[in-house]
Structures are given as structure tokens and as C-alpha cells.
Amino acid sequence: xxxxxxxxxxxxxxxxxxxxxREIVHKLLKRVHLRQIEVMQGIRRGGKTTxxxxxxxxxxxxxxxxxxxxxxxDDPYFSELYSDSKNLxxxxxxxxxxxxxxxxxxxxxxVQNVKSWEKFVKIAYDNEDVKKIYITGSNSSLLNKxxxxxxxxxxxxxxxxxxSISEVLNFFGYKNRLDIVKNKSKVLKIIDELMQxxxxxxxLKEKESKRDIILNYYDTIIYRDCIANNGIRExxxxxxxxxxxxxxxxxxxSYNSIAKAIGVNENTVKxxxxxxxxxxxxxxxxxxxxxxxxxxxxxxxxxxxxxxxxAQTSFRFSKDFGKLFENLIxxxxxxxxxxxxxxxxxxxxxxICKKDEKLYAFxxxxxxxxxxxxxxxxxxxxxxxDVKEKKIITYNQNDNIDGIIVESIINWRxxxxxx
Numbered sequence: 001x002x003x004x005x006x007x008x009x010x011x012x013x014x015x016x017x018x019x020x021x022r023e024i025v026h027k028l029l030k031r032v033h034l035r036q037i038e039v040m041q042g043i044r045r046g047g048k049t050t051x052x053x054x055x056x057x058x059x060x061x062x063x064x065x066x067x068x069x070x071x072x073x074d075d076p077y078f079s080e081l082y083s084d085s086k087n088l089x090x091x092x093x094x095x096x097x098x099x100x101x102x103x104x105x106x107x108x109x110x111v112q113n114v115k116s117w118e119k120f121v122k123i124a125y126d127n128e129d130v131k132k133i134y135i136t137g138s139n140s141s142l143l144n145k146x147x148x149x150x151x152x153x154x155x156x157x158x159x160x161x162x163x164s165i166s167e168v169l170n171f172f173g174y175k176n177r178l179d180i181v182k183n184k185s186k187v188l189k190i191i192d193e194l195m196q197x198x199x200x201x202x203x204l205k206e207k208e209s210k211r212d213i214i215l216n217y218y219d220t221i222i223y224r225d226c227i228a229n230n231g232i233r234e235x236x237x238x239x240x241x242x243x244x245x246x247x248x249x250x251x252x253x254s255y256n257s258i259a260k261a262i263g264v265n266e267n268t269v270k271x272x273x274x275x276x277x278x279x280x281x282x283x284x285x286x287x288x289x290x291x292x293x294x295x296x297x298x299x300x301x302x303x304x305x306x307x308x309x310x311a312q313t314s315f316r317f318s319k320d321f322g323k324l325f326e327n328l329i330x331x332x333x334x335x336x337x338x339x340x341x342x343x344x345x346x347x348x349x350x351x352i353c354k355k356d357e358k359l360y361a362f363x364x365x366x367x368x369x370x371x372x373x374x375x376x377x378x379x380x381x382x383x384x385x386d387v388k389e390k391k392i393i394t395y396n397q398n399d400n401i402d403g404i405i406v407e408s409i410i411n412w413r414x415x416x417x418x419x
Contacts, residue, residue, distance in 0.1 A: 002094055004077035005069075012065050012099065016053040020171060020201050024158060025054045031156060032059070032132065037125055040136045042160030043280035043305060044225060045200055045217055048136040051160060052107045055134065059105055066099035070107040073114060082113050085120035092129065104131040111135040111142070112229075118147045125154050136160075138225055140278045161280075162199045162306050164335040165191075165409070171204060180410055187410050188396060195324040198308025199331075214308040225279040232275070237264055241272045245282065245302050247314040250326055252299040252344065273302070280305055283334070288341035288352040290385075301342055303330040321395075325366040326350060329393050329409070333362070349379045352387070359387040366395050368406060377401050 010016065028038065028051065040048050049072065056068050071078065071091055081087040092103050106124070111117045121133055135142075163171065172190060174180050180187050197203050197210045206213060222242060227235050240262050245253075255273075259266040276282050282305055287298045304310040307328050330351070333340055338353035338360070351362040361383055363376045380390040381404070392406045399406035 001077060001080075001090070002098055004075060005071070005091065005094055005098065008070055008072060008075070009066075009068070009095075011053070011056050011060055011068060011070070015057050015060070019050055019054055019057070020047070020163070021167065022047055022051055022054065022163070023167060024160065025051060028055060028158065029058055034156070035125070035128075035132065037121060037151065037155040038132070038134045039142070039155050039157040040134065040160050041140055041142055041157065041280075042136075042138070043162065044138040044221055045202065046160050046162045046280070047201065048138075048160050049109055050201075052109060052134060052136065056105075056107070063104065064101050066095075066101035067104040068107070069095045069103045069105070070109065072109040074110045078113075083115055085114050085116045085118075088114065088117070088120045105134070106130045106132070107134045107136075109136045110138060112137040112139050118150050122150055122154065125151075138221075138279065139229065140280060159280075161331070161335045163201060163204075164199075165194065165332055168194065168199050168204065171201070177413075184410070191328075191395070191409055195307055195321070195328050196311045198306040198311070200306065200308060203308060211312050214312045218309055218313055221279050221281055226275045226281075230275050232272075237262070237268070238272055238275075240264075241269060242276060242281075243313070245273065245276070246304060246310060248302075249282075249304055249310055249314070250301055250323055250330075252301060254299050281309065283340075285340050285342060287345075288343050299344075303327055305331060305334065307331065322366045325395060325409075326364045329362065329364045332412075343379075343383065347379050347382055349383060352383075359385070361387045361390045363392045365392055368392065368394055368397050368399075373401070377404050380404050 006012070031038065032055070040051060042048055052070060056070060059068055069091065073081070081090065088108070092106070095103050108117070114120075117135075121135065124130060125133060168190065169175075169180065169187065174183060174187060197214065200213075200217065203210050203213050222239060223235070226232065227238055232238050241258065241264070244258060244262060255266045255269045258269045262269070273284060277284060282302050284300050284302050286300055289298070304327055307324060310327050311324055330340065333351060333353055338355050341352045341354070343349040343352050349361055350364045353360045353362065361380055363380055365372060365376050368376060376392055380392070381402070390404050392404060393412055394406060394408050396408050397406055398408050398411055
């Protein structure tokens, strides 16, 4: 195990290199001085490990590198620790024995693999065994009611998603608006790639085997984070439900309608969708209403948290650019921190979003033309409630129609939307 610990902590010898910049790291670094446990949750391969290493690189500028201990608990070498969280103390003891330096910053990656991990974390926090604890997990129930109660007041939580459009453009060297304007055709090709292959960094930098990587991610999430973690016996049925909802992304549905389509129990469908959401594969959104009762009773929609799974695993006869584009806009709204709804009464508005107690309305239209212009603009005009801003997001069009802003995806900036 000592050898494994050393392999996981290359920063003891030098800074981590070739890390991809993430915007959220600035927020996390501002909280380094706070004692609260830092919890980072998100989809597998979404960047949690990279964030840990980015934080470590900053910490060791002013601290002994050996005072930072990083452990990825997905590594089979640490499987003997899984059965009892008390075993985690061995990591601190072995690290300090190896280096002769007290551990001050502890990083536990994929901590959900350890039974009752939260008890160790609570005691280590209460006893001030280290200055700061960082934990990551690939399941949203990492902090379910029981865990949250035990750690109440002791943690800060962040959800980590695959990179946003601005982070992707930065990855490819387009760092500001001028770069984007000067290289518009190249930037739009990147948007095409995002629609088809999503924004996982490992996929972005790959040229030949993008789909193979995506399918590997998908299988890992389905079998490990969903089926194995929840003790699902009917794996075939679970995959059928998963494939059905991915193929029907953005369509209205009820649990009963899916159950009838697949031939399973309604409660089974509900549970399976919860497991998929827990793994950060997708998210269920409700129709916007000031009545909570109406929200609960009405039909819902599901969107996929990365376009790769929608484009590469769903059953489609042809490329549906409209659906892929709509899902890409959804993922960007999610990463920008919006609470997302849709509106569907006498007409439909794609996204009604809430942020900082303000409402925003977004229509998504891959290409605005004479056939759909009245419908897209009319939906925003007819909304029966006030919103701070109304926008139609397109692939490559910019306009202003009767006060409704039409904006291409590459011009759609957060600072303008939330000013």
C-alpha cells in the first residue's frame, strides 16, 4: 500500500502538469482557509480529480508538498479499506511514516467506495486531525439525508460538470471574444463536435477513438454507478429504461407512459430514473408553475448531462440537430447554475430558468426561419408571467425581433445574461 500511496502523490516530487483549466477552481481556492469539508460531486470523468490536483498545485506553493495527501479510492490497491472507514486512518499513518511530514490537507477521491466514510470524515474534522478535507464522489446520494445530518454544518458542496463551452474554447486556444470573432468557422466546428461528442476533456483531445471512450464511460456509469451500487438484479430491464429515456430526451413523459412502453412496473421506472439521476447521467425537469402541486402532477422531461451519451448511445434513424442543439443548451444552463424548468400549457417555451430569484426565458432553435419564426417568438411573447430576459438561442444567427434577443450560441455569454 505504501507504493500505491507514493504513486498517487506525484506532487511530492513536482507540480502536476498538463492540467486543464476549470473556472470553478477559483471559487474553491477562495475557501481553502475555511475548515469546512469540501465536497465535490459529479459525473464520473467530469473533472473532479483534475480539480483536486489543481488545488494541490496551489497549496504546495506555500506548504510542504508532503503535507498534501491524495488518494483515489477507485484504485483496487485500496480495496482492503472499503469495508470499514476506520481503515482510512491507515492512509494518514502510512503517509506520515513514509514522508516524516504531518498530513494537513487530505484528498479522498471517489470516497463512496468506503463503507461509512462519513463517520471517519466527521471524526477527523471534529478532532482537527488535518487542516482541510476534500472528498469527491460520483453519486448525488453521497450526501443523502443520513450523511447530511451527520455532517451538518461541517461541509460545503459543489457539483462538478464536464467543461462548459467557454472552458472548451479556452482549451482550444480561443480565450476571448476577439479570438472567437476572428475564428468563427473554427469555433462553430467545435460546437458541432460538442453536439456529437460532448465535452469530456479526454474525448475532446482524442481524434480517432472518441466513440469508444464515450461507450466505455457509459458502460461504467450504467454498470458500476447504477446497477452495482443499487443492487439491481434486472440489469437488462435497467438498460432498456436507460436507452428509452436517452432516445426520448426532451420529450414529455410520465412514469406510467414509460412503464407501458417497456412493459415494467411504474415504480420500477421511477426508481431507475432516480438511479440514473444519482449518477449524474441525466436530470428530470418539471413544468414551471407557481403551484408546487401542479409541478408534481404534470408530465416531465429528461435531458442528458453530456451530449456524448445522447448522440452516441441513443436510437435514431438520422442526426437530429434540433434535439442535439437543445440538449447542448440545457447542459450549458446547468453549468451556469440555473434552476431549470420548461413551460407547456397552451404553447411551449423550452426553458424557464431561475437564478438569484430572477426568471429567464430561453427558446432554443437550431435555425430560425419563416416556418418557425412566429412560433419561437410568439412563445416568449405569450408567457403569462414576467421574466428578466427573453432570448432565442440559435446555432449561427443574431437578431432582435420585437424586443426578443436572437443570439448565436457562440455569442451567448453569461455576463450579459445575468447582468
